[in-house]
Amino acid sequence: MKNIPPETSPFFPRDREWHPPAFTPGYKTSVLRSPQRALISLEGTKSEITGPVFGHNILGEFDNDLIVNYAKPGEMAIGERILVYGRVLDERGVGIPGALVEFWQANAGGRYRHKKETYLAPLDPNFGGCGRTITDENGGYFFKTIKPGPYPWPNGVNDWRPAHIHFSVFGHGFAQRLITQMYFEGDPMIWICPIVKTIPDENAIKGLIAALDMQNTIPHDMRAYKFDIILRGRRSTFFENRKEGN
Amino acid sequence: MVQPLTYFKESASQTAGPYVHIGCTPNFSGITGVYETDLGSGSMVNDKTRGERITIRGFVYDGAMTPLKDALIEIWQADADGFYNSPSETRGKADPNFLGWARQPGDMATGEFVFETIKPGRVPFRDGRLMAPHVTFWIVARGINLGLNTRMYFSDEEAANAEDPILSRIEHRVRVPTLIGKREGNTVTFNIYLQGENETIFFDI
C-alpha cells in the first residue's frame, strides 16, 4: 500500500437529488420506512470523516469466488460464469485503496439462500451467495461469480427485479458508507423495476449498469462485466488553518 | 468555454433489501462455512480495552410502530479517551484494543439490536469545542433507499449535552430527546423511530 498521508477534510455534500428520496410509494415498503422530516445538515466532524480500516487478514482465500466459496469440494455453482471487476473511486476520480467491498446475490435461478425467501425457484446446493474483497492500491477489485437470475417480489402483483448484485462499500470515512446494486448491460428488466425507479435521474441509473467487457474475459471460461463504484469525494484542504481540536 | 470541472457523481444508493444479511452477516443468516465469523459481530470489547463497559440496545420502529426485523445497524465511535481508530485520526493514537466499529442485525424474531461496547470519550467539534460523548449510527433495511445516519448521546451526560455544538443548534428542542440514549445501570436504550411524533433526528452528514 502506498504511504499517502491520511486525508482529514470533510466530504463533498451528498447530492440528494441524485440519490433516491426516502419516500417512493412505487416501492411500497418505503412508505412506512421513510423519515418525513428534513434531515439536519452536519458538516463533517471527526465522527464522520474517520472510519474503520479492514486488513487483508480478514479475507479467506475464496472470499472473492462465489462459484466455489460455498461449494462442496470439487463442485461448483451452476450458472453463467462471470468476472465482475472495476475500481472504487471517489468523486475526484481518485482510486480508493483498502476499501472493503462486500457483495451478495441470488443464484442463477433468482433464488436467495435465506430463511425468509419464498420464491419457488430451487436452491443451488453449491451456491451461498456472499463474497467480499478489499481494493488494491489503485482502488481495483474483482470477483468471480455466476450471473444471478431475475426474480419476482411482493410489491405489485407482477413486479420483477432485474438481475442484480448487491454491494456494500466502505471508503475511508464513515460518511462514505454506501449500499447499492449493480445491474447488467442490456437487461430490459432494469427500466421497469420499482426499486431502480426510486432513482430519479436516468444518468444515475446508468451509473449502476455494468458494461459487458469482452477485452477482459477469461477465454473459454468467463465473460467480464466492469463496474466502477464512486464514493463521495473529499474537499481540498487549502484552508486547513481553521482551528480544529489541537 | 471554461475548463470543465471533472468530478464524478457518487454511485446512486439502492436499498439494502431484505437479504442484506446474506452479504453482511452470512453466518447470522444461516450461510456458514464461507466466513469464519460475521464481520463486526460479537463484543467490541476485550479484557484490555480501556473504558466503561456498556450495552446499547434498541429497536428500529416503522411508521406503524412495528419494529423492523430485517434492519442492519452499524455503529462507529471513539475510544474511552475520545480518539477514533482510523488513519484520519490525527490527534493521537486510539486504544489498539478497540476498533470502534461494529455491525449487528436486528433479531429475526423481535428486531432488537444489541451492542456490547464502551462509553466513548469526548471528541472536538471542528472549531475545537468538545462534543458530548456520542455514538454514530448507520441504519439500512428493506424500504430504506439511502442509509440513515444518526447519533446517540447519553442521558447521564446532561452538562456535556447542554454544550454540545450539534445538539445545541437544533431548532426544534422537542426533538432533541430522540438523540439521547437512556442509561439505566450499564444499559443504554436507544430506540430509533423512522416516522411519527417521535421521529428520530437523522443527519445529512
Ligand SMILES: [Fe+3]
Ligand atoms: Fe436482491
